[in-house]
Amino acid sequence: MCGIVGYVGQRPSNLSTRPVDVALQGLARLEYRGYDSAGVAVLEDDGVRIAKKEGKLKNLRDALDGEEVSASAVAIGHTRWATHGAPTDGNAHPHLGGKDDELALVHNGIIENFAPLRAELESEGFVFRSETDSEVAAHLVAREMSLTGDLTTAMRAAVNQLEGAFTLLAVHRLSPDRVVAARRNSPLVVGLGEGENFLGSDVAAFVDNTREALEVGQDQIVTVTADDVVISDFSGTEITEQKRYTIEWDVAAAQKGGYDSFMAKEIHEQATAVADTLLGRIDSGALHLDEMSIDESVLRSVDKIVVVACGTAANAGSVAKYAIEHWCRIPTEVELAHEFRYRDPVVTEKTLVVAISQSGETMDTLMAMRHAQEQGAKVVAICNTHGSTIPREADAALYLHVGPEIAVASTKAYLGQITACYLLGLYLAQVRGNLFPDEIAALMEDLEQLPTHVQTVLDGAAEVEELARSMKDAASVLFLGRHVGYPTAMEGALKLKEIAYIHAEGFAAGELKHGPIALVEEGQPVFVIVPSPRGRDSLHSKVVSNIQEIRARGARTLVIAEDGDDDVLPYSDVVLRVPRTRTLFAPLLTIIPLQIFSCELATAKGLDVDQPRNLAKSVTVE
Ligand code: F6R
Numbered sequence: 001m002c003g004i005v006g007y008v009g010q011r012p013s014n015l016s017t018r019p020v021d022v023a024l025q026g027l028a029r030l031e032y033r034g035y036d037s038a039g040v041a042v043l044e045d046d047g048v049r050i051a052k053k054e055g056k057l058k059n060l061r062d063a064l065d066g067e068e069v070s071a072s073a074v075a076i077g078h079t080r081w082a083t084h085g086a087p088t089d090g091n092a093h094p095h096l097g098g099k100d101d102e103l104a105l106v107h108n109g110i111i112e113n114f115a116p117l118r119a120e121l122e123s124e125g126f127v128f129r130s131e132t133d134s135e136v137a138a139h140l141v142a143r144e145m146s147l148t149g150d151l152t153t154a155m156r157a158a159v160n161q162l163e164g165a166f167t168l169l170a171v172h173r174l175s176p177d178r179v180v181a182a183r184r185n186s187p188l189v190v191g192l193g194e195g196e197n198f199l200g201s202d203v204a205a206f207v208d209n210t211r212e213a214l215e216v217g218q219d220q221i222v223t224v225t226a227d228d229v230v231i232s233d234f235s236g237t238e239i240t241e242q243k244r245y246t247i248e249w250d251v252a253a254a255q256k257g258g259y260d261s262f263m264a265k266e267i268h269e270q271a272t273a274v275a276d277t278l279l280g281r282i283d284s285g286a287l288h289l290d291e292m293s294i295d296e297s298v299l300r301s302v303d304k305i306v307v308v309a310c311g312t313a314a315n316a317g318s319v320a321k322y323a324i325e326h327w328c329r330i331p332t333e334v335e336l337a338h339e340f341r342y343r344d345p346v347v348t349e350k351t352l353v354v355a356i357s358q359s360g361e362t363m364d365t366l367m368a369m370r371h372a373q374e375q376g377a378k379v380v381a382i383c384n385t386h387g388s389t390i391p392r393e394a395d396a397a398l399y400l401h402v403g404p405e406i407a408v409a410s411t412k413a414y415l416g417q418i419t420a421c422y423l424l425g426l427y428l429a430q431v432r433g434n435l436f437p438d439e440i441a442a443l444m445e446d447l448e449q450l451p452t453h454v455q456t457v458l459d460g461a462a463e464v465e466e467l468a469r470s471m472k473d474a475a476s477v478l479f480l481g482r483h484v485g486y487p488t489a490m491e492g493a494l495k496l497k498e499i500a501y502i503h504a505e506g507f508a509a510g511e512l513k514h515g516p517i518a519l520v521e522e523g524q525p526v527f528v529i530v531p532s533p534r535g536r537d538s539l540h541s542k543v544v545s546n547i548q549e550i551r552a553r554g555a556r557t558l559v560i561a562e563d564g565d566d567d568v569l570p571y572s573d574v575v576l577r578v579p580r581t582r583t584l585f586a587p588l589l590t591i592i593p594l595q596i597f598s599c600e601l602a603t604a605k606g607l608d609v610d611q612p613r614n615l616a617k618s619v620t621v622e
Contacts, residue, residue, distance in 0.1 A: 003030025009196020034081025097138030285441030360388025
């Protein structure tokens with residue numbers, strides 16, 4: 001939610017990239033975080049200069065085209081997901097601060113006490129030109145700078161007056177060699193170069209330029225010059241133990257690689273994504289989770305698991321519930337993170353909380369996890385983004401290793417999350433002795449087959465794409481599933497809503513006759529995820545009956561069934577096949593046709609698949 005970049009450095013003149021170009025390059029990588037407006041600020045000889053435009057980054061680039069921008073050493077940039085104030089040029093960042101516009105600032109997050117601060121600053125003669133909460137921070141830092149003359153001290157004095165969540169980056173006319181940044185409950189990382197340094201909301205901001213990064217902790221201030229990075233806390237104590245790491249993602253991972261969209265590319269990376277999540281964690285049939293830094297005795301005492309997550313990550317958690325309860329016999333709840341802490345949940349020292357988040361920055365999930373920790377619960381984070389807040393604050397972190405997910409709609413991270421949940425479930429079963437070693441080995445052997453099966457489904461993409469193109473004018477699509485097919489139905493519907501803007505709903509197939517069947521009329525398309533005929537009890541035949549029930553009422557039945565399941569043929573208008581696997585592993589396969597369907601349908605409608613309206617990749621506000 002909002003992307004922030006900062007750059008300090010003087011590139012050799014044979015490199016045409018000026019600081020403003022480095023900032024624009026970083027913004028292009030971060031645009032998935034928000035695209036309501038974009039802006040940059042540079043320091044020129046006569047002061048701070050800003051350029052900002054409503055809409056996507058292209059508008060800013062067009063506005064800057066042909067403009068003379070100085071080659072000063074410092075630039076900051078921002079791509080916005082609007083919270084306070086409409087997405088207009090005026091509300092775009094950077095904001096100027098001070099009575100002589102001597103400072104520029106960008107902000108990610110929400111400043112909760114902006115109203116009294118704004119009133120105070122206005123009474124002192126500071127002039128506000130936007131409706132944003134962020135402009136308060138610009139004037140505050142500028143005011144403190146006029147008192148202290150040191151940008152770091154000014155930033156510290158300002159952040160100590162702010163309530164809420166923020167990452168701030170500021171540049172000032174009187175400190176032309178530096179960018180000063182601060183973070184509280186909002187992401188910020190430092191990129192380390194040779195004679196140049198970078199700041200970003202995440203590493204994508206600078207991965208084109210360096211793969212060496214530095215974590216910035218909660219409530220810390222960073223002062224970045226071309227040759228130095230100094231980190232201190234909000235009380236002024238310097239942080240000497242800095243956490244440096246090398247980014248594994250390469251630049252190619254942040255490019256489309258011949259696909260029309262990042263989403264299409266990421267869908268087609270899913271066989272590798274599952275393989276990479278499993279990599280190094282299975283050895284001769286035994287499961288190794290070195291990063292599970294929670295004591296085994298604590299894991300043995302767990303009497304309840306609560307998964308907290310949002311959106312797609314919550315759907316991955318719903319799959320986890322079926323697997324963990326089945327393998328470990330531990331009651332498992334899945335709770336939308338934003339609902340969790342407000343209902344006074346029962347959490348004890350014996351509760352294990354699993355926080356699932358691709359970005360590792362989702363504020364709702366972070367707050368839910370902190371609430372659980374305050375009650376004494378241990379938290380395992382399942383995340384994709386290294387150095388992000390959720391895994392850093394968790395008691396243990398399982399990383400997905402699926403590479404950067406750029407498209408706003410989550411796909412490969414979903415498969416990675418489900419795979420990581422399987423690993424966690426099997427690990428708990430191993431530690432607690434719920435399954436025999438040979439049972440775990442057999443399960444893991446089957447799990448290792450999944451990348452091949454995922455590839456088989458991907459190889460059949462053309463058939464699904466043709467179906468999607470033929471349905472581009474659909475007004476509503478329903479999705480039905482049962483058992484682990486239910487989260488798949490929810491996720492399939494979410495994908496279609498968010499990128500194709502089509503009304504879509506996922507239902508538990510058994511719930512149909514309790515109300516939703518009233519929606520079915522002649523020609524209504526309904527995807528049905530059919531469980532394996534070799535699966536539990538009579539689930540398969542019940543779902544086949546559901547297909548008959550909706551077809552009798554005119555539904556167009558689009559059926560996802562495993563290879564060889566011919567029972568569905570008489571009642572299906574379309575059958576999409578997935579390879580055979582264990583029932584609990586099927587969600588890794590059955591979602592793929594639905595992802596391809598949404599992606600292709602949105603493309604056929606001419607929509608921006610990677611940057612759907614009103615959304616942002618990383619939701620860092622509550
Ligand atoms: C949907 C989607 C969102 C995210 C949700 C949680 O395609 O991407 O629903 O899954 O906002 O995000 P993370 O996983 O970053 O916490």
